[in-house]
Amino acid sequence: MSILEYNGAAMIAMAGKDCVGIAADRRLGIQAQTVSTDFTKVFKMNDNIHVGLGGLATDVQTLHNVLKFRMGLYELREEREMTPQVFSHLLSTLLYEKRFGPYFVEPIVAGLDDKNKPFLSSMDLIGAPVQTKDFVVSGTCTGNLYGMCETLYKPDLEADALFETLAQALLASVDRDALSGWGGVVHIITKDGVTTRELKGRQD
């Protein structure tokens, strides 16, 4: 039993043409048992940044609170909004501070930088960051997710096509994983705003 697989999660973030999308499943489980089918794992930090927190549910919630706090502090001091690059670096530092007693969360960050260009990053539970141009994944079925993304991804997808790609990649991946699924949510972020859609999938 791995601590990172105790509650179950699946998430993807993908870049499109001047837009990003981030999707996650909705399951909260305790090992084999499903406790809830509307657990939130993707959080809007500001108009330009969404973070997906996959892993131990308690640390997902704790980390979300810590990030909200740190972001609030930054905005009070700097009198400006955080960019995704800064947020990603903050998250990385936060995680490494707990190097020998970590938060059991492997986050993904999706946002639009100050030039409205897509930004994607992911990291492991101690904050080792990776920045990519195409997609990032996290959760209990990363193998499935990588396979689906590699197959379905095309560069420069428009917002609607990006939604379809994200939705199909997520649903197909979680259907082969016992610990994730039970619905999904997809957020598409463009410079004009965020569109959120719920996915109807196999409820098992």
Added chain:
Amino acid sequence: MDTVFGIQFKGGVVLAADQSNARSILVYQNNLDKVTKLSSHSAMGVSGPNADMVNFTEYIAKNLALYELANDGTKLSTKAQANFCRNELAVALRKGPYQVNLLLGGYDEKDDAGSLYFLDYLAALQKVPYGSQGYASNFCLSIMDKEYREGLTEADALLIIEHCIKEIATRFLINQPNFMIKIIDKDGVRVHSFGGDPADT
């Protein structure tokens, strides 16, 4: 071994818990009250070692009372109370964890509605329409999945609770003869029924 479960209905929440206090092969008592009143309109059904149960619930209840006293009578919403509990559990988790799994139920006048929160010992919090903690889940969750509907009346909710208790009595290995059932609605927290009177010494 503790059994705790609860259901939200239109205008409130029902919380039920078994009343056994046991360790290993010995049953100490059969009239323990595991549904603790937290504030005028909220209560917590708790499962876990007796020490952590009592210490945690008393700590939370007294802190909630202190908040009301220090803030001119402002009451905390059920959501706020649940998040306060979560934070206390999360902070304690990496120091000296409270090994308590709980279901927090409350009534909010603002929405004229009850709400139920699932909070496990690792401090994972989720608002749920119905829930259970412990081995009970194996028996009760499916019954509640089948029978729960939006807008249940109090009587309907109690019927489902009865159904769950019957199932536990039939199929659960551990004998749990007594259950404490409490209802939280606009009139506050009240005892609906119990198998063993907690006041009996």
